[in-house]
Amino acid sequence: MTKQQKETYQNTEALRKIFKALEGQKFRLDCGHHITFGHFFGNDITIRNGKEPVIICSQCGY
Numbered sequence: 001m002t003k004q005q006k007e008t009y010q011n012t013e014a015l016r017k018i019f020k021a022l023e024g025q026k027f028r029l030d031c032g033h034h035i036t037f038g039h040f041f042g043n044d045i046t047i048r049n050g051k052e053p054v055i056i057c058s059q060c061g062y
Contacts, residue, residue, distance in 0.1 A: 031056040 023038035029045065035057070036042045046061035048054040 029056055030054050031060040033057040033060065 019037060024036070026034065026036045028034055029043075033043055033056075035045060044058040046056050046058055048056070
Protein backbone atom coordinates (compact mmCIF):
# COMPACT_ATOMS: atom_id res chain seq x y z
CA MET A 1 0.00 0.00 0.00
CA THR A 2 1.39 3.38 -0.94
CA LYS A 3 1.55 6.36 1.39
CA GLN A 4 -1.17 8.09 -0.63
CA GLN A 5 -3.45 5.06 -0.28
CA LYS A 6 -2.82 4.91 3.48
CA GLU A 7 -3.82 8.56 3.85
CA THR A 8 -7.31 7.85 2.47
CA TYR A 9 -8.17 5.75 5.55
CA GLN A 10 -9.57 7.30 8.72
CA ASN A 11 -8.47 6.15 12.15
CA THR A 12 -10.70 4.29 14.62
CA GLU A 13 -11.59 7.53 16.39
CA ALA A 14 -14.07 8.24 13.57
CA LEU A 15 -15.85 4.95 14.37
CA ARG A 16 -15.94 5.83 18.07
CA LYS A 17 -17.73 9.08 17.20
CA ILE A 18 -20.37 7.10 15.30
CA PHE A 19 -20.74 4.80 18.30
CA LYS A 20 -21.26 7.80 20.61
CA ALA A 21 -23.96 9.13 18.25
CA LEU A 22 -25.78 5.76 18.53
CA GLU A 23 -25.48 5.55 22.32
CA GLY A 24 -28.81 4.66 23.97
CA GLN A 25 -30.49 3.67 20.70
CA LYS A 26 -31.95 0.18 20.31
CA PHE A 27 -31.81 -1.92 17.15
CA ARG A 28 -32.92 -5.33 15.94
CA LEU A 29 -30.07 -7.02 14.08
CA ASP A 30 -30.22 -9.09 10.88
CA CYS A 31 -29.92 -12.27 12.99
CA GLY A 32 -33.03 -11.33 14.98
CA HIS A 33 -31.24 -10.45 18.22
CA HIS A 34 -31.25 -6.95 19.74
CA ILE A 35 -28.61 -4.40 20.73
CA THR A 36 -28.63 -1.25 22.83
CA PHE A 37 -25.55 0.82 22.06
CA GLY A 38 -23.57 1.99 25.06
CA HIS A 39 -25.30 -0.37 27.51
CA PHE A 40 -22.98 -2.74 29.35
CA PHE A 41 -25.37 -5.67 28.79
CA GLY A 42 -25.64 -4.97 25.05
CA ASN A 43 -24.60 -7.58 22.51
CA ASP A 44 -21.34 -7.26 20.60
CA ILE A 45 -21.89 -7.02 16.87
CA THR A 46 -20.20 -8.29 13.73
CA ILE A 47 -20.47 -6.28 10.52
CA ARG A 48 -19.91 -8.28 7.36
CA ASN A 49 -18.86 -5.81 4.73
CA GLY A 50 -20.01 -6.29 1.16
CA LYS A 51 -22.46 -5.04 -1.43
CA GLU A 52 -25.22 -5.40 1.17
CA PRO A 53 -23.72 -5.22 4.70
CA VAL A 54 -24.96 -7.80 7.21
CA ILE A 55 -25.02 -6.83 10.89
CA ILE A 56 -25.34 -9.70 13.34
CA CYS A 57 -24.48 -10.38 16.99
CA SER A 58 -21.16 -12.00 17.81
CA GLN A 59 -22.93 -15.19 19.00
CA CYS A 60 -24.45 -15.76 15.57
CA GLY A 61 -21.21 -14.81 13.82
CA TYR A 62 -19.47 -18.07 14.63
